[in-house]
Amino acid sequence: MRQLTDDKQVLTADQPLSTRSGKPALYRVADSNLRLYLAILRDVHNLTRRGRPDAGYTLFQNRWTSWRGRAVEPLIRTSLEQAAINGSLPWPDAHAVGGW
Template sequence: MADPYLRFWLAFLDSGLPDIQRGRGDLVLARIAKSWSSWRGRAVEPVVRESLRRMPDGSLPEGTAVAGGYWTRSNDPEIDIVGADREPVAKRITVVGSVKWLRDRPFDEHDLARLLTHRTRLPGADERTPLLAVSRGGATTSGVTMLVPEDLLAAWRD
């Protein structure tokens, strides 16, 4: 579903209408607050991927023509960003990445370790496949190309 407002409505408000009608909007607000961080992270991923597609040549590893995601039926691994040379079936994986859109936590060593593990489980990727992190709060680790919100916004301006 492409419409973020409809996704939000279906995730939180549609099922909460009976509570709202009973004057218990506070219950709906509590459910939103409890799930907000996780929901926001998933909601921003399509925007991040579209921003990557719009970035000027040279911003991503050479040969990156498309950006998508990868997951198995069990969601293990679940990789937020997979750059490739073409779609729908890539000949070459050009970059593997993670989106961390937390307000008060940067991309860190734990996130990098998880991304490294997931890269080993992605068909077509190996230890030479570059790593990318997109984070609202920057990074506290090295070994990964870092993009922050300003980088994503710049892709929409050009």
């Protein structure tokens, strides 16, 4: 896991925000293109290779809206972290930004 998070930077470890430790980190794919491929495009590609591009397109349409919402979460989290570092976070009492 260290090689995938530190060396290759394929995964990111999200640590829980808590006053006491105990919960393990959650790992997520760091690259948004790879996340899209694993979530949607791999299955669409398989359907297209089988000669069913219409089913692939329907699958893409069905999965796109839910994936799109989750895709922007890391971008928003990073933007909030940068705003906190710069002192321009709109919530002056917040000390950390986390996802869960």
